[in-house]
Structures are given as C-alpha cells and as structure tokens.
Amino acid sequence: MTEGQPAIRVKDGDELAVKLLEVGNQLKPLDDENYFFFEVVRELVDASLTNYQELRRGFMESNYPLLAWACRNLLELTIFIKFVLLSGENARRFGDDRLVDGSELVRALRDLELHYDPKASTVALDDVLNQMQTQMNAESVTASKHLEVRKLAEMVGLKEDYASVNRVCSKLVHPTSWSVLAMNKGTNSFPGAGQLLFLYGVGYLAQITIATREHNTKQGMRPN
Numbered sequence: 001m002t003e004g005q006p007a008i009r010v011k012d013g014d015e016l017a018v019k020l021l022e023v024g025n026q027l028k029p030l031d032d033e034n035y036f037f038f039e040v041v042r043e044l045v046d047a048s049l050t051n052y053q054e055l056r057r058g059f060m061e062s063n064y065p066l067l068a069w070a071c072r073n074l075l076e077l078t079i080f081i082k083f084v085l086l087s088g089e090n091a092r093r094f095g096d097d098r099l100v101d102g103s104e105l106v107r108a109l110r111d112l113e114l115h116y117d118p119k120a121s122t123v124a125l126d127d128v129l130n131q132m133q134t135q136m137n138a139e140s141v142t143a144s145k146h147l148e149v150r151k152l153a154e155m156v157g158l159k160e161d162y163a164s165v166n167r168v169c170s171k172l173v174h175p176t177s178w179s180v181l182a183m184n185k186g187t188n189s190f191p192g193a194g195q196l197l198f199l200y201g202v203g204y205l206a207q208i209t210i211a212t213r214e215h216n217t218k219q220g221m222r223p224n
Helices: 010-026 035-060 064-086 088-116 123-138 149-155 159-173 177-182 193-219
Strands: none
Touching (some): 088 123, 149 159
C-alpha cells in the first residue's frame, strides 16, 4: 500500500455492511425442523455486523486495541459461519457450545470461589450448573469441551489466517510486553497497523457476506 493512503475506504466497508444486512434480512426459516439452523446463522450475521461497527470505530479513532479486537472477532466469526454452513451437524454442535461454554464459565467461577474460601457456599452456582445440565440432557448435548477455533480454522481453510492474524491481534489486545511498552497512544502500533487491521476485518466481513448469500441463494436456510 502507498504510504499514507488507505488500502480500503471506510465507505467500502460501510457499503459491504449494508449488503450483509440485506442478506441477513433475506434469511427465513423454512420449517420447524430447520429453524435452529436459521437461528444460528442469523445470530452469527448479527454478531458480524456489530463487530464491524466496532472495527470501524477503532479505525476512525485510531484505537488499536479496539481495532485489533474487532478484527480478530470477525476472523473467528468467519470461521464459525463457514463451519456452520458445512452441515446441519456442525450447526447443532455450534449451538450446543452455548451450554458447554456456559458450564465452563460457571465451573471456573466456582473453582475460584473455593480457591479463596474452601468453606464457601456454592449453592447458587451449583444450581445454575444443574439447570444447564438439565438443558443439556433435554437437547441431547454430550460434548464436554468447547470447540477449538484453531481446529475449526483448519477445517474451513483459514488455518494460516488464524495462525497469523490471531497472533497479531492478540499482541495488541492483551497486556503483552509489546502493547505495554512499545505501543504508545496516538501512534501506530506498527507501520500501517490501522489500515492493515481494517483491511483484514473488512475482508472477513466480505467472506461472511459471500458465504451466507451463496448458501441462502442455493438452498435457503436448509443445512447441508
């Protein structure tokens, strides 16, 4: 890219977001049996649009941690939606993960509580876990561990993106030595950082738009 010249205009990203919104508005459940598939795809599209707005805000404000966070989120959302569109089984597995993730969250809080106070009452947390387990039984959820994004990335052909972009973004989002000592407010975290992260983020938004639109055009909200 030319020094000082944006690789992509904000207007281009905005126009793409409008296209994705239009695609999202075209999604319709076909029947009760496949309603779950429609819901999963719709929520992923909505999350993508929300994260584009954060990407845009981070770019406009030269807020590199926010920009990197949104770029990484759009990468992961691209991986998720491509994984979901591969099959109905994948869509259900992704949906199951909300309960797997929730259980892991509650267990982590309970473990921390007991770490600081071994005699602490965890009745409230145990009750939430029991409710989640009841729901998992009702939905025949058998997974005991959440999906690993790294493995999904390889499955959908985004292994290299995840390995590289995720690492770059993590260095800017988390309090690493780089982000604490080398990244100053008001200056680039590295040459062309803002333009590059915005470019990649919009690129992932484009992949989400294309994948969703092609699937919906071909067979509607019916899983493979």
